[in-house]
Amino acid sequence: MTVRVGVLGATGAVGQRLIQLLEPHPEFEIAALTASDESAGHPYRDVAKWRIDTPIPEEVGEMTVTATTPEAVPDDVPLLFSSLPSTVGAKVETPFCEAGYVVSSNSSNARMESDVPLVIPEVNGDHLEALEIQREERGWDGALVKNPNCSTITFVPTLAALAEAGIGLETVHVATLQAVSGAGYDGVTSMEIIDNAIPHIGSEEAKLETESRKLLGEFDGTALADHEMEVAASCNRIPTIDGHLENVWIETSEDPSPEEVREAFAEYPSLSLHSSPEPLIHVFEDPERPQPRLDRTVGDGMAIAAGGVRESTFGIQYNCLAHNTLRGAAGASVLNGELLVEEGYV
Amino acid sequence: MTVRVGVLGATGAVGQRLIQLLEPHPEFEIAALTASDESAGHPYRDVAKWRIDTPIPEEVGEMTVTATTPEAVPDDVPLLFSSLPSTVGAKVETPFCEAGYVVSSNSSNARMESDVPLVIPEVNGDHLEALEIQREERGWDGALVKNPNCSTITFVPTLAALAEAGIGLETVHVATLQAVSGAGYDGVTSMEIIDNAIPHIGSEEAKLETESRKLLGEFDGTALADHEMEVAASCNRIPTIDGHLENVWIETSEDPSPEEVREAFAEYPSLSLHSSPEPLIHVFEDPERPQPRLDRTVGDGMAIAAGGVRESTFGIQYNCLAHNTLRGAAGASVLNGELLVEEGYV
Amino acid sequence: MTVRVGVLGATGAVGQRLIQLLEPHPEFEIAALTASDESAGHPYRDVAKWRIDTPIPEEVGEMTVTATTPEAVPDDVPLLFSSLPSTVGAKVETPFCEAGYVVSSNSSNARMESDVPLVIPEVNGDHLEALEIQREERGWDGALVKNPNCSTITFVPTLAALAEAGIGLETVHVATLQAVSGAGYDGVTSMEIIDNAIPHIGSEEAKLETESRKLLGEFDGTALADHEMEVAASCNRIPTIDGHLENVWIETSEDPSPEEVREAFAEYPSLSLHSSPEPLIHVFEDPERPQPRLDRTVGDGMAIAAGGVRESTFGIQYNCLAHNTLRGAAGASVLNGELLVEEGYV
Amino acid sequence: MTVRVGVLGATGAVGQRLIQLLEPHPEFEIAALTASDESAGHPYRDVAKWRIDTPIPEEVGEMTVTATTPEAVPDDVPLLFSSLPSTVGAKVETPFCEAGYVVSSNSSNARMESDVPLVIPEVNGDHLEALEIQREERGWDGALVKNPNCSTITFVPTLAALAEAGIGLETVHVATLQAVSGAGYDGVTSMEIIDNAIPHIGSEEAKLETESRKLLGEFDGTALADHEMEVAASCNRIPTIDGHLENVWIETSEDPSPEEVREAFAEYPSLSLHSSPEPLIHVFEDPERPQPRLDRTVGDGMAIAAGGVRESTFGIQYNCLAHNTLRGAAGASVLNGELLVEEGYV
Structure with a gap:
């Protein structure tokens, strides 16, 4: 059983790394890719300036990119990886969490908020428990988890x-x-x-x-x-x-x-x-x-x-x-996603 | 009136920098170049693998290199700049000081000895006063001054x-x-x-x-x-x-x-x-x-x-x-030489 | 007697190099700096992101930048150096030449046009003679000369x-x-x-x-x-x-x-x-x-x-x-300007 | 059935690459490592300054290095890979070939000799046929094959x-x-x-x-x-x-x-x-x-x-x-070794 996942900001540098890690991942299946409004509606291959040294995975290249809004992402994609610029993340991550998505985010916004777990699984995976408080206080069905810089x-x-x-x-x-x-x-x-x-x-x-x-x-x-x-x-x-x-x-x-x-x-x-x-x-x-x-x-x-x-x-x-781009960014978010699944938050 | 100076270890990297700085120097005149026994007796141009981006000064290129011994250096060259490997410096600097030469050295040997001034002129030029003690204790006519790493x-x-x-x-x-x-x-x-x-x-x-x-x-x-x-x-x-x-x-x-x-x-x-x-x-x-x-x-x-x-x-x-090779090495030794002259030690 | 000169596109990389070369130049005096409409009206210091390793010349920093139009440049500045992007150069160089300015340009537009001299002074300075034809055919009082890539x-x-x-x-x-x-x-x-x-x-x-x-x-x-x-x-x-x-x-x-x-x-x-x-x-x-x-x-x-x-x-x-940025760009334009003055075209 | 192979000059840069490629190779088994006389008699780990980014293979590290002479290499090691400096290769490759070893060499000596096949398998593998002439003319039981620069x-x-x-x-x-x-x-x-x-x-x-x-x-x-x-x-x-x-x-x-x-x-x-x-x-x-x-x-x-x-x-x-160090050097020699085995020369 794989978990269907999405990538918010899929055309960016970390977004590409996320795709590189998620595509062969045994537990995840890439089911949604979002980007800016201009890119929405186009095949990923046409709008991503791919700079990873392995080729774009065939199926990913053909996926249609959607806008970065909860409405545009299918409901059966419970887990989203976010690598948006922090100013964008600050605006769009909240609506996704309100709409019930669990967001594992590499963006720097909200990292220091008191009810947002900032997690390195091997170090402080137990901080995920704060999600109870986050959901209660914010009235979210979803959740927001950050990895550090x-x-x-x-x-x-x-x-x-x-x-x-x-x-x-x-x-x-x-x-x-x-x-x-x-x-x-x-x-x-x-x-x-x-x-x-x-x-x-x-x-x-x-x-x-x-x-x-x-x-x-x-x-x-x-x-x-x-x-x-x-x-x-x-x-x-x-x-x-x-x-x-x-x-x-x-x-x-x-x-x-x-x-x-x-x-x-x-x-x-x-x-x-x-x-x-x-x-x-x-x-x-x-x-x-x-x-x-x-x-x-x-x-x-x-x-x-x-x-x-x-x-x-x-x-x-x-x-x-x-x-820095594996353990320090894309890999950190993926690892947090794995922990969220294992701990039952997804 | 210029002071006649020599360079010990003139073919090395710092030795070349010393020549670059000393040749146009208004207070100094290059009068002796020493190197290993194999190089002694040959024109400087033939034994130095010159790697500075300005050419070898014409007259310096034609000077005959001598061995690195007090006997090989003329008596009327009171000030010597030393950029020898520290193991070599540890052996040859002392004989020069005994023979009456003042040595301004970039080599790391002896820097921490209690009666050897380690000097950055703008910082602690007054440490040269310790040369009185050095000369008295060691019975030297010359003197040994170091610049730091x-x-x-x-x-x-x-x-x-x-x-x-x-x-x-x-x-x-x-x-x-x-x-x-x-x-x-x-x-x-x-x-x-x-x-x-x-x-x-x-x-x-x-x-x-x-x-x-x-x-x-x-x-x-x-x-x-x-x-x-x-x-x-x-x-x-x-x-x-x-x-x-x-x-x-x-x-x-x-x-x-x-x-x-x-x-x-x-x-x-x-x-x-x-x-x-x-x-x-x-x-x-x-x-x-x-x-x-x-x-x-x-x-x-x-x-x-x-x-x-x-x-x-x-x-x-x-x-x-x-x-690092100007203020930090060759330039540091030249500057110490200038201070030694101004303070009357040469 | 110095010639008053201007720099079209003065805030760009080559524009900055031009200023660095022209400011101490014994034959030229910087009298006009142009840039985009947004920069016009401001002191050069405030609109140029200066990246040359020598500081902005004091007087240049205080000059007011104008728009890149013939009307904005004083009439008593006969010689202009142009380092505009080629798409911009293609639009604005002609009006300057029509208005009587002599333009020495590093921009790639028009280099291969048959009546535009493309000149390296030491190589083909005599190509400037084609300016007679250029002026006649185009009805210009000014002139356009290019340096190569x-x-x-x-x-x-x-x-x-x-x-x-x-x-x-x-x-x-x-x-x-x-x-x-x-x-x-x-x-x-x-x-x-x-x-x-x-x-x-x-x-x-x-x-x-x-x-x-x-x-x-x-x-x-x-x-x-x-x-x-x-x-x-x-x-x-x-x-x-x-x-x-x-x-x-x-x-x-x-x-x-x-x-x-x-x-x-x-x-x-x-x-x-x-x-x-x-x-x-x-x-x-x-x-x-x-x-x-x-x-x-x-x-x-x-x-x-x-x-x-x-x-x-x-x-x-x-x-x-x-x-490439001295002999190959800014220096090339300045040298062409020197030739234009010597040959009496300015 | 794997072929037992040796590496001549095993401590050098290409020698290390050869070991990296040969150790996991399904057709070859590293059975001899030679180096200079000073290294002979010591475990490989102690005499090689290993600079490859994967660790020294455990068993290879414990192998005893021998001198680079036919007497020092076991007779049941028919194929040798040579990555010696060309001056050394010129001296020692011939005795190995005389003694019956097949040598696949990356060293530049002898590449242009008329009876020495210079081979890129995909390009001119048929040049190996010249080995018949080489063996006949030189009276060798072994053979010498080179890969290009x-x-x-x-x-x-x-x-x-x-x-x-x-x-x-x-x-x-x-x-x-x-x-x-x-x-x-x-x-x-x-x-x-x-x-x-x-x-x-x-x-x-x-x-x-x-x-x-x-x-x-x-x-x-x-x-x-x-x-x-x-x-x-x-x-x-x-x-x-x-x-x-x-x-x-x-x-x-x-x-x-x-x-x-x-x-x-x-x-x-x-x-x-x-x-x-x-x-x-x-x-x-x-x-x-x-x-x-x-x-x-x-x-x-x-x-x-x-x-x-x-x-x-x-x-x-x-x-x-x-x-250049895989297809262009160590990998080239290994590939020639594979061809030599397939074509029956080993």
Whole structure:
């Protein structure tokens, strides 16, 4: 039994990645593709400027794109993946949830709202329980679940592994070296980035600092409470295609050795969901790893790569890396969809 | 009146940069070039694999290279610039100092020895006073002065500006995005770095952490004392040709506003030495600057570029950048040579 | 005595380069800046998104931008530099010429029209004589002169040098490796070009094939006749910032040796115009040169670099390179302006 | 029944690729690994600096490396893959052939010797018949078979397809844009190639010009005769990791339309060997394809990608691309090994 699913914003860069992941997915069947009003009514092949390195799946290419409204999407498509620009997402996701659709969204709007679960399944899948409150308060039959920003997803699983091992997180400094694909296909021009780096990505630092605390926070049955650690982020764009690399320094209430940290990473449990990798965190001994080009596809692009775990002046420091358009975007939404199905929300 | 100078290790990458800077220098005259025994006795043009984008100066090309020994260098060449591999520098610099030569060295050996001044002229030129102790203790007629590592030079002037403005530095986190030229011409292969980044540069982090404290420390007339701030560094290599970019977070005893920090940077005094830029620190308002390709040549490659000064979770954070082979290596040694002459040590 | 000049399309990428070249120019004074209707009436500083690595010249930043119409430009500005998109140039250049302005244009429209001189001053400055016919036939008081495409400018001077040396050109094959700046600031995204190359640049090949024959053709007093050589071009975009590199094979009626070809290049005369380099063609013996990053600035970016001259299966082959936004675009227009003044057309 | 095989020069870059391809190969079993005398006697894991992005196969890592001499390799290993530097290959391949081993070699030595088959199985597998003459003349029990240079392999299949379609080839001009991996792991430094291109690769042009004529030549039962077409090549290194892109112009005795050329490419038969792709030549309609990063892995890196087929001033021109370390090196040798087994030479 497969679940019929739709993609909101199917012609965009993440929309294309979603189709690439959903088409061969054993649990899902692509049954609806939406885009802007101009694209509605046309075959997907004619309106998508396809930029994925595998061809458009034959059947998907022939599907007729619809408008991005609840009326245009068939009722028997209970689960929708959303990769809309956040300004659009902010307008259209609510009507879909009101109309009874469950929306697994990669868009940044509403991520920090108190009754919207922001979820990495292996880290805080239990936050889905907040959907009861969401439905009650908002009067929705559907539901809205978010995955975090790609740069947040890269380092939060390592913090979760430390928390799981009983290591109390107090402060986190994180510097990111982010790939150009994170800005979308046209987001960074070649003139901006060849032989260069840009030490600023608009509003990205705030996402790492706030989303990470929500992800590691607790749901006590009535509300989501942020974790009390404090996080400071500094974000950079560098000339890599895919894979966000991050330098992390942590201060903790304990004084774990690098070996204990490596063990905490290696032993952090994954899930049996289709898109969950085993292990979740791949730990390198070589201090030169992880590297974006070599390691972004560990676990089919769904694992976290960590390395360089060492004593720091203030505690521990290490590096981590994840594939920003797989684990960090489209794959994150698909994985949340898998969890929503398994937990009975769809 | 020009000072006759020599270059130890003249055929190497930094040696070539030294020649490029010294040849047109109004205060210096190149009078000796040394290299390995195999190169000795040959015209410089025949033994240097010249890789600078300006041609070999005509007269330099015809100079005869000598061995790297005090006997081979004329006595009337009082000042020597050294850019030897640190293992070689550790062996040969001492004999030169014993023989009465003043050595301004970019090599990393001996930088942390207590009676060896580690100097950025605009920051701690007064540390040269320790040369009295050096000469007395070691019985040298000559002297040995070091400049710091290129990645250290990039961020220390910004810290010095804060200290100068009365802001008490307590902790510093610094992440570096370093250019490939920092590893020497053959140091990073293209297979290693295209579409990639490497989160490790051997022993580089320790240099930032220890050299910075020595540079900001005080000489009390008898000994050099480290500054008490604590520094944690994380170093990355990225695909840029020249220019090290650094993300810095500081915690201070005061609570300066970003505006106060920008003012401290902009008002930090430079020197009237030939190679000192005016201003020393170029402050950008645009949060996307500084960027390596756009800003590495501010102040003819001898200035520090700073930007993105903003409130951080823990204090202040900002970015800075310097040209690693000019301000960070050859230019740093030449500048130290200028100070040694001005202060009467040559 | 300086000539008052204007820039049509002053806010664009080439417009900015034109301002950078014209502001310090000893013969020209910037007296008019035009742009789109939305920008008209505002200070240049407020409407130009300045991307040149030197700052906006102070006085230029404060000039008020006007609309791109003859009425909006003062009458005492006789010479205009045009860097408009070709569709815009096709509409507005004619009214300016009718109104008496002399237009030196980098836009691709009208380049192949029979009474429009397409000029590289050192190659075919005498083609300006066709302006008599242009003025007579079109009833213009002004005049329209074009410079070729950046990729055409790179190899045509080498062909002209061979023709000057009496070597009869029969066939030319040319493959280009073009820098991203040739497509404008936003022309090539980083996702398209990092770790990649694109073997197609729309309509570029036809430009090399037809413009080159017009440039080497003759003006017999009444008409411009194309050179009879045949040219086949293949164009590629590669991940370089500036500098177009080209591989050239030629078949000739003679059988020149590589040494004769090198001599023809080296001895080809330059002009005494302000922006003409001396020599025009810089010849390298090292077969690995010219290279874009090392050699794009020879002759302040206005020279042609050539190297690798060798016997080929079919005749001679060699490589050449020029800075595409200096010699190949803005500098080309400025140089044509200098020639127009010297020849009395302004 | 698998064939036991060995790798000569197993620690090098191509040697590692060979192991990556041979380990999971259904027809081969790795039974011997040789390297320099210093490595002999040690486990492979300890002496290979492994740089492939998949891990060292467990069993291979534990194999003991031997010297590269016939005595050191077990007699029951009939087929050896050689990826030695050509100077080493020139010395050691002959003793192995004398001792009865069949050597499938990627090394450039001996490629043009008249009784050494230079083979691309899909193109000229029948050239293996020359082995009879080789064995007779040289008195070998073994045999020596070569695959061409990576840049040769990229364009020759397209020429073969035209010949197969009855199109008489007369002249070929080919410009290459080659990836850095073609020079080996340390072959191109990052300082040489970032934001740059190098219009020269030592002796590469001669390889394209001569190997191509041998490959398309005929074996008449007694000797290999070169094809009579004439080829001129110009080779460039560009900043791509993998995938050689080539621009090709052809003049033919017929006057084929671009459509006929595309058909000839698409219909050119592949083989049923394990590593032969189906189709051999993948034809793109989009003139911007093939591109190295997008298309180097077509046919698991063993196919040729072609596109941009268009009329040229002199005939037809098009672009082609192949993965230089798979189809162009290690994969080429493995494929020749498969053919040698199928044809009964092993």
